Amino acid sequence: MVGDRARASGRARPRQSDIARAAGVSQTTVSLVLGGNKAGVVLAEETKRRVVEAADALGYVPDPIATRLASARNDMLGLFTFSATFPTEVAHSYYPILVGVEEEAAALGQDLILFTGSSGAPPRAAGPAALHRVRVADGCLFFGRHVPTEQVERLVEGGYPLVYIGRRDELEGRLPYVGADYVPASADVVRRLADLGHRRLRYVRENDDAPASTDRENGVLAGARAAGIDLDGLVVRTDGSDIDARRVRAWRDEGVTALVTEETDTGAALAALTGAIADAGLRCPEDLSLAMLGDPPAAGAASAHISGFTVPRREMGRRAVRLLTQLITNPPDQPPPPLQQLVPCEPVVGSTIGPAGRQGQQ
Amino acid sequence: MVGDRARASGRARPRQSDIARAAGVSQTTVSLVLGGNKAGVVLAEETKRRVVEAADALGYVPDPIATRLASARNDMLGLFTFSATFPTEVAHSYYPILVGVEEEAAALGQDLILFTGSSGAPPRAAGPAALHRVRVADGCLFFGRHVPTEQVERLVEGGYPLVYIGRRDELEGRLPYVGADYVPASADVVRRLADLGHRRLRYVRENDDAPASTDRENGVLAGARAAGIDLDGLVVRTDGSDIDARRVRAWRDEGVTALVTEETDTGAALAALTGAIADAGLRCPEDLSLAMLGDPPAAGAASAHISGFTVPRREMGRRAVRLLTQLITNPPDQPPPPLQQLVPCEPVVGSTIGPAGRQGQQ
DNA sequence: TGGCTCTACTAATACGTATTAGGGCCTTGA
DNA sequence: TCAAGGCCCTAATACGTATTAGTAGAGCCA
Structure with missing residues (x-):
């Protein structure tokens, strides 16, 4: 019919x-x-x-x-996100990943199937079988903050090739991923500050336990320890609302000469900090250095010259596709490629860090 | 096996x-x-x-x-672009379309297959059959500047449901598309200027004959005619390189009180104009009004308040998906839905047009 | 007892391709 | 003239689900 x-x-x-x-x-x-x-x-x-x-x-x-x-192959790779595939707010941070994914997929002659996860599609079951839809593709890339562990585990256990974009701890080493290597990059930012004479700083991070945040904190702590930086009060957890001029001045009075923050989806943390610094009448980097672990929310704007590092999103996308195709073509009796890969983050010199001011010298 | x-x-x-x-x-x-x-x-x-x-x-x-x-349906819609699907330079202009496409596809329970067109994939034939790949999907959206007419025609002739995003004249009415309605929107911008007293203006457009450019010019001319605006020298074709302060001053000396330009992929035209206006020591809109037929290249920057209209890209994406699914489900013995649809452009008030200055008054 | 209706199920087949086990036919050599 | 072997191709089947036609059995009535 x-x-x-x-x-x-x-x-x-x-x-x-x-x-x-x-x-x-x-x-x-x-x-x-x-x-x-x-x-x-x-x-x-x-x-x-x-x-x-x-x-x-x-x-x-x-x-x-x-x-x-x-048979088995159809030369299609899935791309499953746990939110809309094309988010409007965080366009800047997702887009480069998509660019990389598409580049590499095209180079390998693979088409992409976009699966829309939680976008409230009524006809598709949102139940435990939702993820199984991806099996139309030879393999699938995943990304997004939330991971429905059991479902993903069933796919992995069933031998379905998949790769997560972003580091994930969920399945004790059996979940393949391509992530950014935040730890050494974050440590390096602290080292650069230390080299410029900074001895007391504040790391302002979100109150969130995503692997990406945890990694950065670990890197900051490691870098601080290595450089002999004061660990006391170093890490400040906030949602951004309690960062204001008064607080920045207080830090400075304590001898803090540099602030480090992390990339967030909305850029709220960075905005709060730069706002507070300006409100406090301080200049950057003359009075206070500022570094960011990741990329500012919108390129081309005033925030373009923040010092720190850049997340290699495009390269992550490419590498994820490459790993996925390796998993797909890997014969079951052969040793698999390295399942979990970290891509180094490129340092960004920027113009917001400088030598420690007089407070920092002493 | x-x-x-x-x-x-x-x-x-x-x-x-x-x-x-x-x-x-x-x-x-x-x-x-x-x-x-x-x-x-x-x-x-x-x-x-x-x-x-x-x-x-x-x-x-x-x-x-x-x-x-x-079952014959697979609830997958194709998306074929004649360049990279995720272009880096024109991200701002493509992205909203993708957002709309994905939104509507998700709402209708359809998955998307991204076909990578000219990205030089060696395994896939780049020959005349390249486009036939899209048939794996129930129907397909197309967009991009270049259209391989014969191939698309074969698909259309074969009864394959497809929709072009952007107006296209190629197949004399048989090629379904969803485009932006540039003509009345452009005419309206001219009318708004006329209402503010402007009588002499320059429409600076690219030297390009894409339907989008032609439509805008037609709209400008229609609007100018209706408002009794001087048609002499109204349209200026340029690649941007010959727009400088001297030229802007010369226009002003001729009694020109407003400039109109069009959206381009790179934003070169707008950049050239704003640069030249600034170089000429003129303020906008006090000395010279400026309007744009379309969106400025990067939102959030200084160009955010340009007056003109905005292209409803997101809505175009949604409408294209809706039309495509209608074509797919349309029984062959039923009359088809309107194959060619134009979506109205929303006016943008902005802050770059004002009353005509003293030159314009007289 | 044959025929009819109703309920509750199943056999058979289609979807379009990949794969395996052969099966004709031709040539060659004895 | 028959067997062996090479060459070229095909019949049959599998993949997992959807769909249609049909059947077995029970109950009922004449």
Whole structure:
């Protein structure tokens, strides 16, 4: 019925059997000619030519669904996000990842299937089976803050190739991911500050326990320890609302000469800090240095020259695609590639850190 | 073989036939119970219960591949772009379209397949059949500057549902599209200027004959005619390089009180104009009004308050998806929906146009 | 007892491709 | 003239689910 309808509205897609009829051969032969013929069946050149010509003439394109059902591959990679794939607020931070994913997928001849996770699609079950939809693809990339662990675990256990973009601790080492290497990058920022004479600083972070935040804190602490920086009161957790000029002045009175903050989705932390610094009548970096662990929310604006490091999102996207295709093509009896990869973050010199002021010297 | 592999690595996923065996019924019954049973086959409650229990016990999840092979629809929409889908330079102008496409697709329970067009993928044929790949989806959206007319025509002729994003003249009315309605929006900008007393202005446009540019020019001309604006020298074609302070001063000396420009991919035209105005020592809008037919390149920057109109990209994306799904589900014997749709552009008040200065008054 | 209706289910087949096990036909050599 | 072998191709089947046609059995009536 449904097929009839498809056939009624315009000409139906040609199938291998149509080509077979046109070329005077069997469907098997068509499959052998147009498919890989991995089995090495011997075919006459003349026959191949006829089949290829017929296929061209009819505009044949293999049905990836049927291909997939019959064999395994369909050269499609899934991309599953646990929010909208194209978020409007955090466009700046998601977009480069998508760029990298698309670049590498195109280079490898893979198409992308976008799965929309929690976007409230009524027809699709939002239940425990929601994630299983991704199996139409050979493998799937995941990203987003929330991870439905059990479902992802079932996919992994079932041998389905998937790669998470961003470090994840969920499945004790069995969850493949490509993340950013925040720890050394964060430590390096602290080292740079220490090299400029800073001895007392404040690391203002969000009150959030995402791996990305934890990593940064660990890096800051490690860097501080290595540089002999005062650990007392170093880490400040906030949601941004309690950062104001008074507090910044108080820090400075305590001898703090540099502030470090982290990238957030909304940029609230950075905005709060820069606002408070300005309100306090302080200049940056003359009176107070400022560094950021990650990228400012909108490039091109005034925040463009914040010192710190940049997250290699594009490269993460590319690497994730590469890892995923490796997992897909990896024979089960071969050792797998490294499942968990960290990409280094590039330092950003910027113009918001400078030598420690007089308070810092002493 | 392949199946064996899947079964070897990790436990095999249970199939309907496994449930059938466990529940002591046929595969058909399982399909009826777990699928929708659209046909309304009568089943005993007790049987349903047994099947559901067995399915739960075995952790059954339907195989979407097989599901889609068995029914002709696969609830996937294609998105084909003739450049990278995620361009880096013109992110601001493409992104909202993608947002709209994804929103509506998700709302309609459709997944998206991104086809990577000209990204030089070696494994996929770049030949005349390249476009045929899109047929794996139920229908496909297209966008990008260049249109391989013959290939698209073959798809359209074959009854394949597709929708272009952006107005296109190629197939004499048979190519469905969703575009922006530039003509009245552009005319309205001119009318607003006229209402403020402007009588002589310059429309600085790119030397390019894309439908979007042509439409805007037609709108400007229509608006100028309606408002009794001087048509002489009104339209200025440029690539931006010959716009400088001297030229702006010369216009002003001729009695020009307002400049109108159009949105471009790079924002070069706008940048050249604002630069030249500043260089000429003129203020905007006090000395010279400035309007833009479209959106400034980067929101949030200094260019945020340019007067003119905004292109409803997000809405275009949504509408394109809606039209496409209509085309897909439209029974062949029914009249089709309107194939070519224009979405109105929203006026932007901004702060760069004001009353005509003294030159303009007289 | 044959026929009819109703309930509750199943057999058979389709979807489009991949794969495997052969099966004709032709040539060659004895 | 028959067997062996090479060459070229095809029949049959599998993949997992959806759908349609049909059947077995029970109950009822004439």
